[in-house]
Amino acid sequence: MHDHDHTHAHLDPNSGDRRVAVAIWANAILTVAQIVGGIFSGSLALIADALHNFSDMASLIIAFAARKIARRPADSRMTFGYGRIEVVAAVVNYTTLIVIGLYLIYEGGMRLVEPTEVAGWTVVIIATVALVVDALTALLTYSMQKGSVNMRALFLHNLSDALASVAVIVAGTLIILYDMWWVDPAITIGIAVYILYLAFTEIGAPVRTLMLGCPPDVDGEAVLQAVQEVEDVTELHHVHLWQMQENTPALDAHIVLTEQGWTRIEAIKSQIKGVLKNRFGIAHTTLEFEHPHYPHEGAVLYGHDEGPQHNRGHQGH
Secondary structure (H helix, E strand, O other): OOOOOOOOOOOOHHHHHHHHHHHHHHHHHHHHHHHHHHHHHOOHHHHHHHHHHHHHHHHHHHHHHHHHHHOOOOOOOOOOOOOOHHHHHHHHHHHHHHHHHHHHHHHHHHHHHOOOOOOHHHHHHHHHHHHHHHHHHHHHHHOOOOOOHHHHHHHHHHHHHHHHHHHHHHHHHHHHHHOOOOHHHHHHHHHHHHHHHHHHHHOHHHHHHHOOOOOOOOOHHHHHHHHHOOOOEEEEEEEEEEEEEOOEEEEEEEEEEOHHHHOOHHHHHHHHHHHHHHHHOOOEEEEEEEOOOOOOOOEEOEOOOEOOHHHEOOOOO
16 A cells, blocks of 8 residues: 655745746747757757757746646636646647657768768857756756656756757867767767657656546555445445546545445545545545445446446455
8 A cells, every 4th residue: 555745845836937937038048049059060969959948948838838727726617627737738748859859860860871060169168058058947947846747847858958968068079179070960869869768758647647547656456455444345346546637646436335334324435535545645535325235236346337247346345
């Protein structure tokens, strides 16, 4: 079973918004500088870093908008509220990283086949400025990423940018010292591979949330067992264990009681909710109780469709 720790460092929302706004402007200016520098110096690595920074700027704008929208209260159109928009933003941001990574591998490969002369000093100077901006942006978003998949996607964007800038500086230095022009596209491919690694390893969590998957830090079998152990509970079915938002696990379930249990439904409900909240951090529950004489026949344990007999809920004690 899993004990939850929901202690996250939360910034004041307006303070967080200001940090993101500063990072947007810094990345916008940097992107323009890198593209111009990349064109004049002939450096694909610099342009690669610029594209990555451009994706960061887009990510920052998406994250900024998502933060604003997520704070809206639930209404008749969105009865669950707008919090999940941050999960959507994270998926969008990781997807852009994947597209950019694949494009850079293609361009880097073409440059390895047909090397282009690169102005090393221009590369080093602009990449150094980029490193400062990337490090600043990563610092601004670091404390905001611990409790938000949206801001984590953003932080990883910024961190990978900072590392990419270091790689570009190394490439420019080798070009200055040894005329190793092939290092530029080679570094570009290395940056791209790292970008893809980050994106593919991180995109699973927000996709899982959007797919209404079981929260990754909650043991579903342990949850069911804990409910089964409550006195006068004989069976569970139609169980849905999911996340309303990234840090908000929820449970829906049908529960069959004994005849004795039917006379004390409220006490059993209170006990189950207490177990779920205290042991698993599940505060949002919707429980439907069924009389032992009128249980749902042939009900599946998970989901809501009719299923084969072997997939029925666990029988009583």
